[in-house]
Amino acid sequence: MSRIGRMPIPLPANVKVEVDDNNTVVVEAGGKRLERTISPDMKVVREEGVLRIERPSESREHRSLHGLTRTLVANMVTGVTTGFTRRLEINGVGYRAMRAGDMVMFQLGFSHPVGFEAPEGVTLTVEGNNRVVVSGADKELVGETAARIRRIRPPEPYKGKGIKYAEETIRRKAGKAGAKGKK
Secondary structure: OOOOOOOOEEOOOOOEEEEOOOOEEEEEEOOEEEEEEOOOOOEEEEEOOEEEEEOOOOOHHHHHHHHHHHHHHHHHHHHHHOOEEEEEEEEOOOOEEEEEOOEEEEEOOOOOOEEEEOOOOEEEEEEOOOEEEEEEOOHHHHHHHHHHHHHHOOOOOOOOOEEEEOOOOOOOOOOOHHHOOOO
16 A cells, blocks of 8 residues: 555545545635546545545556545645745845735846736735745645746856745855966
8 A cells, every 4th residue: 555645634624525526626615725636546535534545456557646646635635724835035136026016026137127927826925025935725836836936037056146945055166266377
């Protein structure tokens, strides 16, 4: 058995879970709603206060889908209850972020400011001038949005300028110091 797949998913009291005929799982709580279609081979079983994911056989494909399906459903439950966040930091002289209506405008050393609009279900918050917090209920969408923001100006290895994740460390390189003193 898959160690992750056989673990039960605890359900808080305010979370509603529905599974329809074509294996679409709908998780709702506190006005948030997530929906995902899982593999037709996997079966979601609701017991008292927990969800279990069951697989039909011990084939390689079913074993790999077992853990994946359990993790996806568990992330949906976590998303509607607590949500997910990614923090980004902006490093560089003159680099900053600011709110402009429903968009975030970035000054990143280009000749123009770069605007970024959050997709549906994701909230962008600017803390100070150099921190952006991406939050939402869908873990996959939050991560993809943070990656798209980071892609605007990824951190460079010489001075560390650019947008990086808050927990990320940038491996720095030495500059052109090797050419000094030679004739």
